[in-house]
Amino acid sequence: MRFIPVSCDEQVEMLERVGVESVEELFDGIPEGARFARRLGIADGLTEIELSAHLESLAARNSHGGSVVSFLGAGIYDHYVPAIVDAVVSKPAFFTAYTPYQPEVSQGTLQAVYEYQSMICQLTGMEVSNASMYDGATAFAEAALMAARVTKRDRVVVSGAVHPEWREVLATYVESGTIDIVEVPVVAGVTDTAGVAGAMDSRTAALLVTSPTLYGTLEDLTALGAIAHDAGALFVVGTNPMLLGVMEPPASYGADIVVGEGQPFGNAVSFGGPGLGIFACHKAHIRQMPGRVAGRTTDVDGRPGFVLTFSTREQHIRRQRATSNICSNHALNALAAGVYLAAVGTEGLAGIGEACIAKAHYLEAALVGSGRFERAFDAPFASEFTLCFAGDVAVMQKRLLDRGFLAGLDLSRFGDTDAGRVLFAVTERHTREVLDSFIEEVSAL
Amino acid sequence: MYPKDLKYDREHEWVRLDGDIATIGISDFAQDQLGEVVYVDLPSVGDIVIVGESFGEVESVKSVSELFAPVGGEVVEVNNELDDTPEAVNDDSYGDGWMVKVKVDDVSDVDALMDSVDYEAFLAEEA
Numbered sequence: 001m002r003f004i005p006v007s008c009d010e011q012v013e014m015l016e017r018v019g020v021e022s023v024e025e026l027f028d029g030i031p032e033g034a035r036f037a038r039r040l041g042i043a044d045g046l047t048e049i050e051l052s053a054h055l056e057s058l059a060a061r062n063s064h065g066g067s068v069v070s071f072l073g074a075g076i077y078d079h080y081v082p083a084i085v086d087a088v089v090s091k092p093a094f095f096t097a098y099t100p101y102q103p104e105v106s107q108g109t110l111q112a113v114y115e116y117q118s119m120i121c122q123l124t125g126m127e128v129s130n131a132s133m134y135d136g137a138t139a140f141a142e143a144a145l146m147a148a149r150v151t152k153r154d155r156v157v158v159s160g161a162v163h164p165e166w167r168e169v170l171a172t173y174v175e176s177g178t179i180d181i182v183e184v185p186v187v188a189g190v191t192d193t194a195g196v197a198g199a200m201d202s203r204t205a206a207l208l209v210t211s212p213t214l215y216g217t218l219e220d221l222t223a224l225g226a227i228a229h230d231a232g233a234l235f236v237v238g239t240n241p242m243l244l245g246v247m248e249p250p251a252s253y254g255a256d257i258v259v260g261e262g263q264p265f266g267n268a269v270s271f272g273g274p275g276l277g278i279f280a281c282h283k284a285h286i287r288q289m290p291g292r293v294a295g296r297t298t299d300v301d302g303r304p305g306f307v308l309t310f311s312t313r314e315q316h317i318r319r320q321r322a323t324s325n326i327c328s329n330h331a332l333n334a335l336a337a338g339v340y341l342a343a344v345g346t347e348g349l350a351g352i353g354e355a356c357i358a359k360a361h362y363l364e365a366a367l368v369g370s371g372r373f374e375r376a377f378d379a380p381f382a383s384e385f386t387l388c389f390a391g392d393v394a395v396m397q398k399r400l401l402d403r404g405f406l407a408g409l410d411l412s413r414f415g416d417t418d419a420g421r422v423l424f425a426v427t428e429r430h431t432r433e434v435l436d437s438f439i440e441e442v443s444a445l
Numbered sequence: 446m447y448p449k450d451l452k453y454d455r456e457h458e459w460v461r462l463d464g465d466i467a468t469i470g471i472s473d474f475a476q477d478q479l480g481e482v483v484y485v486d487l488p489s490v491g492d493i494v495i496v497g498e499s500f501g502e503v504e505s506v507k508s509v510s511e512l513f514a515p516v517g518g519e520v521v522e523v524n525n526e527l528d529d530t531p532e533a534v535n536d537d538s539y540g541d542g543w544m545v546k547v548k549v550d551d552v553s554d555v556d557a558l559m560d561s562v563d564y565e566a567f568l569a570e571e572a
Contacts, residue, residue: 287504
C-alpha cells in the first residue's frame with residue numbers, strides 16, 4: 001500500500017468541501033479533557049536524521065523494565081518474554097494479516113486462535129473461551145452485559161476491590177442506563193461478603209469480583225459464588241491468569257464467566273497496553289458470549305480443519321442485535337499469549353506461578369521486617385501485596401527510583417484515602433539478589 | 446404444506462387456537478427459507494408476548510431471524526425439546542417443531558390472521 005501525503009492545497013479543498021475551518025475542528029466532538037491541547041514539541045523542518053535523534057533522546061528519558069527494577073503491577077506485569085514469542089509472532093503470515101473476513105482461508109490463524117482458546121479453557125476450567133477481547137477491562141464489562149442477556153436482568157453488583165479502571169470501563173459501557181451498577185465496599189482489603197449478600201436482589205444479573213483484588217488480596221470465592229447463585233445471578237470472576245498454573249481454576253469456585261488481562265502471557269508491559277482480554281464461560285451460555293470463536297471440524301474428505309463458529313452471534317450476521325459490538329480482538333496479542341503458553345508448558349507455568357508467589361511472600365516478610373512498612377491487610381495474597389508506608393510515599397519512591405527501583409504503586413493514585421498504601425508486584429524476573437538489594441535500600445531509608 | 450386448520454401471519458408464523466390457548470410455530474415456507482435450524486431461543490413460561498413484537502429467535506446454519514408474536518398474551522408452555530432437537534423445526538414444522546403456547550388475551554387477534562388459502566396467495570405475491 002502506498003502512503004499518499006496530502007498537500008496543503010488538497011487539505012484546504014477537503015476542509016472547504018466538508019465545511020469546516022480547520023483540521024482541529026474535526027475533533028470538536030471529542031471532549032476537551034481527552035484532547036491534547038498543545039502542538040507536539042517537535043520543531044518544523046527537521047531532517048529525518050535530526051527527528052530520529054530527537055525522538056530517541058525523548059525515549060531515553062523513560063525508564064523501563066530493562067533499566068530499573070520494577071515492582072509495579074495492578075494488572076500489567078513485568079514477566080520474562082521468551083525469545084520464541086516474538087520469533088513466531090513476527091512471522092509475516094501472522095504479523096500482517098488483519099482479522100480474517102474470509103476466515104477459513106486463514107487456517108494458520110484459526111488454528112492459533114483455536115489453540116489459544118483450548119489453553120484458556122484448560123487454565124480457567126471453563127468449557128468455552130472466545131478468541132479474546134481487547135483487554136481485561138473490556139472483557140470485564142462484556143461479562144456484565146452477557147450476564148444481563150443470560151438472566152434477562154438489568155442490574156449488577158460489583159466489588160469495590162476490583163481495579164478502579166475496570167470499574168470505570170464498565171460504567172462507560174452502561175452509561176446510557178441499560179444496566180444499573182451497585183458497588184459493594186471493601187473491608188480489610190477484600191469484598192465485604194455481608195455487603196454483597198445485602199446488595200443482591202431479584203434484578204441482579206451478576207456479582208462481579210476479581211481475585212486477586214486491586215490490593216493483591218485473594219477473595220473467598222466459594223462464599224461469594226454461593227451468594228451470587230442463591231440470588232439466581234451469574235458469578236463473574238476476574239483473574240490473574242499467570243497464577244492459574246498453581247491456583248485452583250475459577251471454575252472450581254463456581255464461576256460462570258471468567259475474565260482476565262492476558263498481558264502476563266508473553267506480552268510486553270509497554271505502558272499498560274495493548275493487552276488481551278481473556279473471556280471464558282460455560283457452553284450453555286455460548287450463544288450469549290461476545291467475540292469470535294474458532295472451532296475444529298473436518299472437511300468433506302474427513303481432514304481436520306478450523307472454522308469460525310457460532311458466527312450468528314456476531315455483527316456481520318446479527319447486525320444491531322449482535323452479542324457485542326466488538327467484532328475484532330487483539331489477535332496478535334492473543335497469538336503471543338498462545339505461543340507463550342505453548343512454550344512454557346503446564347509445568348513451566350506452574351513453576352513461574354510458584355516463583356512469583358514465593359518471591360512475593362519473601363519480599364513482603366522482609367519489608368515488614370525492615371520496620372519501614374506495615375502490613376495493610378491480613379487477607380491472603382499471591383504475587384502482589386499492599387503495605388502501608390509510615391512516611392511520605394512520594395519521597396520514598398523518589399529515593400528508591402534514584403537507586404534503580406520502581407518501589408511499587410502508590411494507591412493514592414486511585415483515590416485510596418488510607419494514605420501510605422503501596423502495592424508491590426513480584427514476578428519471576430526478581431532474583432533473590434535483586435530482592436535483597438531492594439530490601440537493603442528500604443532498610444537504609 | 447399449509448394445514449387448513451391453522452392461521453398464518455405475514456412474518457410466517459402459524460397459530461393453532463384451542464380455546465384461548467394458541468400454539469405457535471413457523472411455517473413450512475419459513476423453515477425452508479432458513480435452512481437447517483440449529484438453535485431456537487424462546488421466552489420463559491410466564492413471559493408476556495405482544496402482537497407484532499419479537500418473542501424469540503430462530504438460528505440456522507446461515508442466518509438468524511426474529512420470531513414475531515402473531516397473538517398477544519402470557520406464555521404458558523415452551524417447547525424445550527427444541528434445545529436438543531432444533532431440527533424438528535425443519536422436519537415437522539407444524540408438529541414437533543411447535544415453539545410456544547400462549548394464553549391469548551384477545552381471541553379476536555386470531556381473526557386478523559390469514560387462513561391457509563390467503564397465506565398461500567400471500568406467498569405467491571411475495572415470490
